[in-house]
Amino acid sequence: MWRLLGSPARIEILELGPGRGLFAQDVLDWSQKKFPEFFAAMHYSLVERSPALRERLKNSLHEHFVTGKASLAAFPSRNNGQSEPPAPIIIFANEFFDALPVEVLSSAGKLRVGENDGHLIENWSAATAEELCFLDRYAVHPENHERIEVPLTSQGYMAEAAASVDIGFIVAIDYGYTRDELLAGRHRGTITAYRQHSVSANPYEAPGEQDITAHVNFTALAHVAEQQGMQIHPLLTQSQFLLGIGEHNQFADAFEECRVPQERAKVALQLKHLVTPAGMGETFQVLIASKGMQREKVSALSGLSFARTRS
Numbered sequence: 001m002w003r004l005l006g007s008p009a010r011i012e013i014l015e016l017g018p019g020r021g022l023f024a025q026d027v028l029d030w031s032q033k034k035f036p037e038f039f040a041a042m043h044y045s046l047v048e049r050s051p052a053l054r055e056r057l058k059n060s061l062h063e064h065f066v067t068g069k070a071s072l073a074a075f076p077s078r079n080n081g082q083s084e085p086p087a088p089i090i091i092f093a094n095e096f097f098d099a100l101p102v103e104v105l106s107s108a109g110k111l112r113v114g115e116n117d118g119h120l121i122e123n124w125s126a127a128t129a130e131e132l133c134f135l136d137r138y139a140v141h142p143e144n145h146e147r148i149e150v151p152l153t154s155q156g157y158m159a160e161a162a163a164s165v166d167i168g169f170i171v172a173i174d175y176g177y178t179r180d181e182l183l184a185g186r187h188r189g190t191i192t193a194y195r196q197h198s199v200s201a202n203p204y205e206a207p208g209e210q211d212i213t214a215h216v217n218f219t220a221l222a223h224v225a226e227q228q229g230m231q232i233h234p235l236l237t238q239s240q241f242l243l244g245i246g247e248h249n250q251f252a253d254a255f256e257e258c259r260v261p262q263e264r265a266k267v268a269l270q271l272k273h274l275v276t277p278a279g280m281g282e283t284f285q286v287l288i289a290s291k292g293m294q295r296e297k298v299s300a301l302s303g304l305s306f307a308r309t310r311s
Contacts, residue, residue: 001090001169002038004297010087011038012168014045014076016161017096021046021057028064034253043087045073075157076164088292089168091161097221098174098213100157102149103131104191106142113204120204138220140182147189148182149214158221162228167292170225173238175283176216190215218287230289233298234307238284239275244305 002011018024024044031039044064048054054072064070076091104111108124110131115121131150135141142148161170177187193200195210203212222232236244246254251271258264274280290298299308 001301002041004293004301005088005167007037007041008088009041010043011041012043012045012087012089014047014073014089014091016047016075016091016093016157017099018046018048018057019053021060023092023094024057024070025061028061028070039069042069044070046070047073047075076161086166089165091165091168091170093161093170093172093174095174097151097154097157097172097216098176099211100151100153102151102153102191102214103127104147105131105135105150106147107144111147120207134220138179138217138223140179140188142188147191149190149217151214151217151220154216155220155224158224159228162225162230162289162291165228165230165291168290170230170287170289172216172221172287172289173241173284174216176218176285178235179217179219182217187215216285218285222287222289225289230291231293231295231298233288233290233295233304236286236288236304236306237282238280238286239277239282240306241286241303242275244303247305248302 002008005011013027015024024046028039028042028044031042046057046061048057057072058065061070076089105127106124110125110127112123112125113120114123130152134150134152134155135148139148139150158170158172177190181187191201191203191212191214193203193205193210193212195206200210203210218235222235226232254271255264255267258267272278286303288298288301288304298304
């Protein structure tokens with residue numbers, strides 16, 4: 001992407017919800033070793049709201065924070081009147097949108113959670129016009145005993161992110177669906193809770209002790225990015241995206257640091273988990289949006305090679 005942009009002297013990488021900073025660490029360390037010109041041009045911003053994780057990021061990325069190569073940031077915004085033109089930007093969001101709050105609608109209305117005698121209980125109120133409009137445009141109206149998520153918060157975050165891009169990309173990787181899949185009867189009622197590596201469909205089971213997620217409506221995200229002037233490229237599975245990137249050298253670079261067979265076997269298993277349908281390869285989708293570049297040039301990116309064969 002940096003080369004496609006003309007190898008600019010400055011480029012901003014902005015990661016939404018970096019968590020422990022493992023991806024950022026890999027990008028920074030690998031670039032410093034393998035792509036020094038890119039590393040010299042790059043600044044890595046981390047948008048993380050959790051105070052505990054912000055402190056952890058400062059510690060785990062201490063060297064890059066000290067040199068100014070990485071820093072904590074607020075959510076993306078435009079140039080804010082600065083005289084210097086904004087650098088091209090790549091906004092990266094891996095499992096960010098699935099963790100944002102959603103509204104839940106059923107044929108009874110909009111879900112509201114209350115408390116009675118120490119227990120969480122469900123109530124229903126009238127849905128707003130905005131929520132019903134979302135169902136009309138991007139989802140389906142729930143049938144009896146069915147629940148559909150309305151991710152208005154995600155829409156707001158995507159609109160803000162897309163508006164902040166003058167020239168660059170947004171890369172969003174998450175498990176999710178399109179409206180066509182909803183119409184086909186799939187991905188309805190996707191709220192899931194995760195606790196200590198176990199999965200539950202009951203978000204009320206252990207309040208405050210489990211992560212609650214909902215699958216991402218990529219049709220809605222793509223449309224709101226388009227409204228902010230971004231070009232949307234064909235949605236790919238993570239498997240298609242990564243296979244396109246690794247096709248030219250069969251992922252040989254992923255094994256460069258391996259010194260013994262055991263290390264190669266470990267990397268091979270990790271790669272298999274990312275790429276194959278049995279792992280995350282077909283579960284996760286990759287949405288790429290661009291702005292300020294010719295569509296044909298962006299389509300030439302290796303990660304979009306499967307998109308070319310499908311079009």
